Amino acid sequence: MKNLKLGISTMLMLLLFAGCKKEFLEKSPPDALTEEGFYNSAERAQLGVNAIYVSLQSAWSINLQRIYDVPSGEVLLSNTVPLEYNNFTYFPALNQIHDTWRGLYEGVYRSNLAITNIPAINMADALKNQYLGEAKFLRALFYFDLVNIFGAVPLITQPLPNTDAALVARTPAADVYKVIIADLLAAEAGLPVSHSGANLGRVTKGAAQALLGKVYLYNKDYANAEKYFLLVINSGKYGLMDNFQEVWHRSFENNKESIFEVQFADIGGSGTNGRNGSYLPAVNGATGSGLATKRAFDAFDPADPRRGMSIFKPGDTFAPNVSTALSTFSAVWSATGYAVKKGMWPIMYVNSNGINYPIIRYADVLLMYAEAANELNKLPEARAAVNQVRARPSVNMPALTATDTGTKATMFNAINKERQVELMFEFIRFNDLRRWGLAVQELGPLGYTTKHALFPIPQLELDINPKLTQNTGW
Numbered sequence: 001m002k003n004l005k006l007g008i009s010t011m012l013m014l015l016l017f018a019g020c021k022k023e024f025l026e027k028s029p030p031d032a033l034t035e036e037g038f039y040n041s042a043e044r045a046q047l048g049v050n051a052i053y054v055s056l057q058s059a060w061s062i063n064l065q066r067i068y069d070v071p072s073g074e075v076l077l078s079n080t081v082p083l084e085y086n087n088f089t090y091f092p093a094l095n096q097i098h099d100t101w102r103g104l105y106e107g108v109y110r111s112n113l114a115i116t117n118i119p120a121i122n123m124a125d126a127l128k129n130q131y132l133g134e135a136k137f138l139r140a141l142f143y144f145d146l147v148n149i150f151g152a153v154p155l156i157t158q159p160l161p162n163t164d165a166a167l168v169a170r171t172p173a174a175d176v177y178k179v180i181i182a183d184l185l186a187a188e189a190g191l192p193v194s195h196s197g198a199n200l201g202r203v204t205k206g207a208a209q210a211l212l213g214k215v216y217l218y219n220k221d222y223a224n225a226e227k228y229f230l231l232v233i234n235s236g237k238y239g240l241m242d243n244f245q246e247v248w249h250r251s252f253e254n255n256k257e258s259i260f261e262v263q264f265a266d267i268g269g270s271g272t273n274g275r276n277g278s279y280l281p282a283v284n285g286a287t288g289s290g291l292a293t294k295r296a297f298d299a300f301d302p303a304d305p306r307r308g309m310s311i312f313k314p315g316d317t318f319a320p321n322v323s324t325a326l327s328t329f330s331a332v333w334s335a336t337g338y339a340v341k342k343g344m345w346p347i348m349y350v351n352s353n354g355i356n357y358p359i360i361r362y363a364d365v366l367l368m369y370a371e372a373a374n375e376l377n378k379l380p381e382a383r384a385a386v387n388q389v390r391a392r393p394s395v396n397m398p399a400l401t402a403t404d405t406g407t408k409a410t411m412f413n414a415i416n417k418e419r420q421v422e423l424m425f426e427f428i429r430f431n432d433l434r435r436w437g438l439a440v441q442e443l444g445p446l447g448y449t450t451k452h453a454l455f456p457i458p459q460l461e462l463d464i465n466p467k468l469t470q471n472t473g474w
Contacts, residue, residue, distance in 0.1 A: 039117035042127060048114045049131045052138045053202075053263065055107035059142065060262045060357050062278060063096045063103070065290070067149060067455065068427035073446050074296035075425065078335040079282060080289035088447035091456065092474055098458035100149065104142045111139035112159050133190030136183040137203045137211065141359075143183075144215060147176045148431055151454040151471060155179060169467040170457075177219060184212045194237065200254050201356075206232050207260035210360045217368050218435055222375040229369035232259065238362040242393045245309045247363075248343035248426075253356045259365065262357040275355060279340045280347070281312070281333035284319075284326060292338040292425070300421050305395055310424055312339040319347035342425050358426065363389050367419050374411045382411055386418050449473070 038044055069075040070085040077083050084090040090097065114135035118128060139157075146153045155171035157179060188208040195202045213228035232238065239256045246252040254261065282288030292311045300307035312318065312329045314337060320327035326347075331337040343355055370385035383400050390397040405411040416436070420429055433439040439448050451473025462468050 039113070039121060041121065042123035045114070045118050045121055045123065045128070045131050048110070048117070049134050052107060052110045052114060052135060055103070055110050056138060056141075056262050057264060059100070059103040059107055059145070060359075061099075061103065062275075063100045064145070065275070065427065066096065067100055068430055069290070069425060071443070071446075071448070071452070072429040072433070073443055074293055074299070074429060075340070076291050076293050076336050078289055078291055079287050080278070086446075088443075088449070088452050092459040092462070092470065094458075097455060098460050101146075101458050101461060104146050107142040108139055108146075108156065109159070111135045111142065112157060115139065115157075116159055129190035130192060133187040133208070134203045137187040137191070137208050140180045140183040140187070140215075141211065143176055143180050144211070147173050147180075148218070149455050150457060152176070154465075154468075167465045167467055170469060177215065180215055181212065184208050184215065188212065193235075201261070201263040203260060206235055206237055207360065209235075210259045210365050213365070213372075214360070214368060217372055218431075220375075222372040225372040226369065226376060229365055229372060232362075232365050233369060238365070240362055240366075240388065240392050244306055244392055244394045245345055247361065248355070248358065249345065250355045257362045258356075258358050259360040259362060261359055261361075264356050275343065275357075280344060281329070281339045283333050284322065288334060288339070290340065291334050291336045292340045293336050294338065296424060297338055299417075299424070301397070304397055304421060306421055306424075308341075309345075309394075310340070310342040310421075312341045312344075313337070316341075322347060340425050363392075363422055364419075364426075364428070367415060367422065371412070371415050374408055374415060377408065379405065379408065379411050382415070386415060389418060389422055 039048055066075075066077065066085050070077055071088065077086050082090060082094055082096055084094065115132060118132055118135070121128065143153075143155075152170040152173050153176060154166070154168045155176050156166065156168065160166050187203070188205055191203055191205040191208055193205050195204060209228045209231045213225045213232070216222075216225035216228065238259060241247050241252070241255055241257045246255065247257055253263075277285075278287050279290045280286035280288065281291070297307065297311050297313065300310075308316070314329055314331040316329040318326055318329040329339065333339070366385045366389055370382040373379075373385065374382040379402075383402070383405055387399045389395075390399060400414055405414045416432070416438075419432060423429070430439075433442050434453055439453065440450065442448075443452075451471070454471045456474035457468055457470050462470060
């Protein structure tokens with residue numbers, strides 16, 4: 001039992017700081033430093049908050065990618081495990097589900113340490129408020145993922161004295177959301193509008209506002225969602241990249257469209273995401289373990305340039321700079337005949353590459369604003385926001401009109417489709433379908449049933465904690 005308790009408790013792990021190429025993650029305290037007495041200076045506060053960002057890298061791993069992208073039907077797992085994500089046959093004892101739970105709670109634990117200890121440090125108020133704002137934003141983000149994946153989860157907002165203190169019951173999702181919102185409101189008040197230099201990539205006020213809007217949208221509070229999305233839109237700090245391919249591109253990270261992205265680095269095994277090595281087709285050292293599907297390819301209007309910028313199809317230029325044999329994409333490289341292109345261009349055969357994950361970008365905010373405006377019967381405003389995304393110079397799709405989107409229902413259908421093709425492979429579609437109540441209709445043929453509205457609570461957590469209960473149907 002003692003070993004099992006140690007295995008559960010990412011909530012209770014000591015600070016395990018890892019290095020990262022991104023400058024604000026570079027400094028790490030020696031491994032010998034322990035939690036007790038650590039928070040005693042402004043520099044230590046920064047290191048403690050940096051450690052939360054490292055947990056964010058860990059949580060946004062292949063496991064979380066698969067939980068969010070594969071069940072959408074737009075990515076197929078191949079040459080890897082667990083294949084159960086492909087057809088909704090995953091189960092509570094699956095290691096990858098537990099790893100996701102553990103990784104997210106590691107971030108919660110590190111956030112709790114910072115939030116509890118930073119207030120007592122003698123340091124400049126502005127910097128103190130910034131670090132607290134970052135920690136509260138990140139805790140809110142971890143809990144937002146937890147509640148969307150698992151529903152009601154144990155709510156822990158203080159460092160715990162021992163492993164037994166982590167054995168608590170699940171808190172209703174509505175109450176978890178109250179803490180998420182309170183954290184984001186506090187973060188918004190304390191965070192700066194922007195960062196530069198070595199701090200580029202840290203959380204900003206706009207990120208807190210955007211996530212607040214998203215949280216309110218998911219809870220169908222459309223008035224507050226509209227309010228916070230408009231704060232982002234009207235801030236003048238963000239805009240759409242002209243070239244759609246530069247949104248997810250290793251040479252254009254933290255661009256004007258990026259509101260918040262997970263910072264990764266190209267260094268051996270530390271701070272790397274491994275996305276390209278797993279999503280590139282199985283040639284020249286890549287595994288081809290996450291492949292675009294025909295369902296994803298067919299979701300695009302054939303005239304939409306985003307299809308060719310998001311998915312490789314047979315005959316496409318692939319990697320002529322690597323070798324002649326790889327110059328043209330071949331269907332035999334992939335179990336589906338397709339491969340993910342978004343975020344893969346230019347082709348880099350580095351399995352531990354460090355391309356960032358944009359978690360919230362401006363196009364997403366525009367489309368979420370459109371959804372909120374539509375629910376508030378502001379169809380012209382909703383239509384204008386969607387048309388901004390469609391008018392991106394490299395996309396230039398025909399504008400929606402009052403004729404084809406003249407009702408709330410037709411406007412929603414247009415938003416639904418635009419979110420699918422604009423945000424494909426960005427870990428959003430499965431959540432959208434579930435929150436809209438469309439998952440059974442859209443994903444039923446793939447194996448989705450009502451029980452898949454939530455993932456199962458990991459079996460190891462149930463074995464350790466008698467106060468936990470399983471989600472319905474599992």
